[in-house]
Amino acid sequence: MSNKFEITYRLKATEDSGDEESQSKDNQKAEKSPLPSIEISPNEHKLQYAYALWYSRRSPGKTNIQSYDQNLKLVGRFASVEQFWGLYSHLVRPSDLTTHTDFHLFKVGIKPMWEDEANQKGGKWIVRLRKGLVSRCWENLILAILGEQFMVGEEICGAVVSIRFQEDIICVWNKTASDVTITARIRDTLRRVLHLPPTATMEYKTHNDSLKNVHRNL
Structure with missing residues (x-):
């Protein structure tokens, strides 16, 4: 479990660093070295799943799959309620992040990429928010997921x-895009936990369609 100093340093380094070659080498090194298991003390409240929080910052314009992977930075992992709050309480809130940045909260073992085996047949619900709402909505969402x-x-x-720049976006990724019952339940729960009005627009997009769009644009 990363402590607050590691977390702050990682976010600051990612914001400030312009050395893409160095970042790429760090990612390759991390992929070759398996992460240790997350230890939980007996007095902690274990979550049903362990999670990893990732951070990325995109350069404006077209982004290919390789550069997207290189931009992903692991901030920290947690497997208990106490570990989550230890991480979350020292994070920058989404509303204070710079434009073209993302937080990705995924189960340990699933990388936030369309090509990951767990994501290949899935999709995501997309909610577009006007400025000023994202931090509250993001916190409500991750608490609902945990x-x-x-x-x-x-x-x-x-x-x-x-x-x-003009809006913020929240997405929930699931494994099976073809299961309309599952996707409808996710939609309804997402609408409830974000306190969205009935008129709010929500879009579901399969990862396969997203991947096709990227290849088409390239």
Whole structure:
């Protein structure tokens, strides 16, 4: 479990660093070295799943798959309620992040990429928010995910918050895009935990379609 000094340093380094070659080498080194298991003390409250929090910052313009992977930075991991709050309480809130940055909260073992085996047949619900709402909505969402409020078994892979210029975006990723019952339950729960009005627009997009769009643009 990362302590607050490691977390702060990692976020600061990611914001300030312009050395893409160095970042790429760090990622390759991390991939070759398996992370140790997350230890939980007997007095901690274990979550049903262990989670990893990732951070990324995108350069404006077109982004290919390789550069996206290189931009992903692991901030920390947790497997208990206490470990989550130890991490979360020292994080920058989404509303204070710079434009074109993202937080990715995913189950340990699932990388926040369409190509990951757990994501290949899945999709995501997309909610676009006006400025000023994202921090509250993001906190409500991750607490709902950790508390298993979606009631869809192992379907939830993770969630992403994206800070953009004119709006902010929250997404929930799931494993099986073809299961309309599952996707509808995720939609309804997402609408409830974010306190969205009935008129709010929500979009579901399969990762396969997203991947096709990227290849088409490239």
